[in-house]
Amino acid sequence: MIKAGLTGIMGSGKSTAARIFEVLGVPVFNADQAAKNLYSNPDTVREVITAFGSDILDDNHRIDFGKLSNVVFKDKTSNETINRIIHPKVKFLVESWFTNNSNYPMAIYESALLFESGFYELLDWKITVTAPLELCLQRIRERSNLSDDEILQRMSFQYSDEKKRKLSDAIIYNDEKQMLLPQVLRLYKSILKNQAPGTLKS
Numbered sequence: 001m002i003k004a005g006l007t008g009i010m011g012s013g014k015s016t017a018a019r020i021f022e023v024l025g026v027p028v029f030n031a032d033q034a035a036k037n038l039y040s041n042p043d044t045v046r047e048v049i050t051a052f053g054s055d056i057l058d059d060n061h062r063i064d065f066g067k068l069s070n071v072v073f074k075d076k077t078s079n080e081t082i083n084r085i086i087h088p089k090v091k092f093l094v095e096s097w098f099t100n101n102s103n104y105p106m107a108i109y110e111s112a113l114l115f116e117s118g119f120y121e122l123l124d125w126k127i128t129v130t131a132p133l134e135l136c137l138q139r140i141r142e143r144s145n146l147s148d149d150e151i152l153q154r155m156s157f158q159y160s161d162e163k164k165r166k167l168s169d170a171i172i173y174n175d176e177k178q179m180l181l182p183q184v185l186r187l188y189k190s191i192l193k194n195q196a197p198g199t200l201k202s
Contacts, residue, residue: 002106002191003098003122007114008129009161010154011136013174017129018110020184027101029094031111035086039063047085052078069154079157087117094119105192115159115167125191128168130161131175 006021006028008014018028038044045063048056052071058064072082094109101107114120131139140151165171172183 001098001102001104002124002194004106004108004125004127004191005114005120005123006108006110006127006129007112007164007168008131008174009133009136009158009164010112010151011139012129012131012161013139013180014110014112014129017127017172017174017180017184018108020181021108021188024185024188025104026106026108026188027104028108028110029097031090031094031109031113034090034093036065038086038089039065039068044085044089048082051081051085073150073154073157076157083113083117087113087119091117091119106188112158115164120167125170126168127170127172127187128161128164129172129174130165131173133161135175 006014006018008017015030018030022028039048040062048063048068052068056063056067056071058067068082072078090111098107098109109119109123111117111119114126120126137148137151140146141148146154159167170187172180172187174180
């Protein structure tokens with residue numbers, strides 16, 4: 001089985017590309033959703049409370065993602081702390097997931113922090129979905145209440161689009177100038193043919 005990683009900065013459209021891969025029959029592990037699900041795990045909740053205090057809980061004593069986000073996207077130390085709690089747990093989940101899906105010719109690990117987490121080193125292919133910054137900002141504005149300053153602050157805790165592209169074996173352009181579906185289909189076929197990583201990078 002070919003293990004591929006799919007990433008991109010906020011608003012790039014990596015989840016859209018992931019859905020196309022799913023339509024093609026490729027199983028996709030959504031690391032961001034898996035991480036969010038972990039916050040309902042009692043052990044994870046205890047670790048997060050120990051690190052950040054009970055102020056990040058809502059009235060029902062569950063983690064309030066808005067409050068937590070305000071803390072972990074405030075400074076580098078807090079961001080690194082939450083990543084030390086969550087990343088190893090997600091890595092354990094995805095390693096088991098790859099094993100359970102080993103009968104497929106290809107499987108995808110979708111993650112906003114593919115490179116930042118270091119997990120990319122275990123994958124055969126690294127794919128970045130790229131889009132102009134202003135277009136990414138526009139997309140995020142349309143789906144959230146975040147201001148541009150808040151979006152850029154959160155982006156600052158991720159690798160830049162340029163750095164992600166440099167670390168990638170293939171790039172998918174979601175700039176509304178090139179059609180997304182043909183790019184994903186072409187890449188999918190090339191990967192299954194065991195085309196060497198890097199030959200589709202531009």
